Structure formats: structure tokens, C-alpha cells
Amino acid sequence: MPDETKPTLIGLSREELGEALGTIGIPQKQWRMRVSQLWHWLYVRGVSDFTQMTNIAKDLRSRLDEAFSIARPEIVSEQISVDGTRKWLFRFPPRGAGRPVEVETVYIPEEGRGTLCVSSQVGCTLTCTFCHTGTQKLVRNLTSEEILSQILMARDRLGDFPEAHTPQGAIVPSEGRLVSNIVMMGMGEPLYNFDNVKKALLIASDGDGLSLSKRRITLSTSGVVPEILRTGDEIGCMLAISLHAVRDDLRDVLVPINKKWNIETLLDACRNYPGVSNAKRITFEYVMLKDVNDSNKD
Known part of the structure; x- marks a missing residue:
């Protein structure tokens, strides 16, 4: 589990990584090279220990380890289904005066792809009537580090970094990665944590x-x-709309945010979504609820 007394390097932009290196005395003329080295080890090789960064001098690795953390969150539980679906409960350290928090991340393997469902908040302010997260109060937004750490942890557990062992029986997607797709569909409303999600x-x-x-x-x-x-x-990613009703009166009940931005306003925003086309489509999600939103008229 990350040491909350040390700032983390996970989730920092290249510019922020350079500035972090400056705080431990790395000359600015070296920032570009050192940032490139760190970026490669963190996100290509997936290391979580500075001692594994073998092309960085030992004394610098020690200085980095003393000043910063790149540790993974704690795994509270890991459930594995017979079809290879995995659900993790991760625990992150306190932020400020807060307490440790826990979030769920789910991996779904399919033929030709592996999709990771990532959380953006602890709890949620929305009260969608069919959603369990909606019954929990919002504790806080996840940081960019905590969002990224879910991806890094999934790749760790699946053996999805270079030279890592691929779990027996895993379905390897067409491009050779187990985590090939990311969906921000876990706990929370991603657009109420826009800056961290974007980063x-x-x-x-x-x-x-x-x-x-x-x-x-x-x-x-x-x-x-x-x-x-x-x-x-x-961000430039694909968009999915959690719709669940086609009438404002019903959507006001099922997805109460509709009272603020109704279906017409929402669909206008979708029509104007940058890059949307026949080739780049928006997904509409619709949970079928018996005798609520499943009639022929709906």
C-alpha cells in the first residue's frame, strides 16, 4: 500500500514529474531524460519498486525511493469467476485528515478483447434508483493516481506487462493485451471528477x-x-450515456439528474459530441426493469 507520507509519482504529467525531480536536486537539463526513463518504467514495464529501474544509477534510485512512492494499493479481496471475470476491492490510503477508502474494479474477458471497468469516485452524489452505488454517500473523488492505479493493478494481477506471466487459460485479445479496453463505468459519476479523470x-x-x-x-x-x-x-474518448428511460417523467425518477438536464438537452449534447459519426458512435445504456421501462412503447 502506498506510503501516504510520501508524494506519489503515479498520475503526474511529464511536466509535473520534472518538477518533482527538481525537488530532490535533479538539474533541469536532465529532466527530459529522467522523465522519459521514469515514464517507461512506470507505464510500459509496470514496475512498482524503484530498485527495478535498472538503467537508473543506484544512488538516484535510493533518492527517489526516499522521496516518492510508486506503490500499488492494497488488495482487500479478489473474486474470480469461472469465465475469467475478476472483481477486485482496492484500498487506498487516507488523503489529508480522511480515512482509507475502498473502490471496486472489474475485469471482463471476451473473445478478442478484455475490458476493465474503472471507478472514478468513492460513493456517488447521484441517486439512480437501480444502482447500489447510489445508496452510498459520496466520500470523495479519486485522484488521477488512484484511477490509474486500478489499471496498473489489473495488469499486474493478469500478467499483462512485458515479461510477465500470462495466467493459464486467459483469453488473449487480438492485439496481445489482456486489458485492451477501459470503461469508466465503475463507482461514481466520472464527469463530476472531470479533471482527475481527464488526467x-x-x-x-x-x-x-x-x-x-x-x-x-x-x-x-x-x-x-x-x-x-x-x-x-x-479527452477524445468514446462516450456512453446511461439513459434507462425515454420519457422525462420516468427518467426523472430512475436517473434524477434528468431534472437538471432533460432528455432533449442530453441528446443535443450527444449530437454535438466532437467526432461523433457513423464510424464513431455513442453507446446508450439501458437497464430493463420489469413493468417499469420495458413496454413496447418504451
């Missing part, structure tokens, strides 16, 4: 690191309309 997803899609295609990253929102355009412009 994490831009690192996840960085071609020199985790290198996930933005076409394989999908952000699901209940309909935070003002942030939908920003998502397309600033």
Missing part, C-alpha cells in the same frame, strides 16, 4: 506508456451535459 485517461492513452487507443476508452455519464463537450474536446 488519468490522457496518461492511459499516451503512446509512450500504457498506450491504450482512445477508441478503446469509453466514458459513461448519467448526463452531466456541460462536461460532455469538454470530454470530446479535451
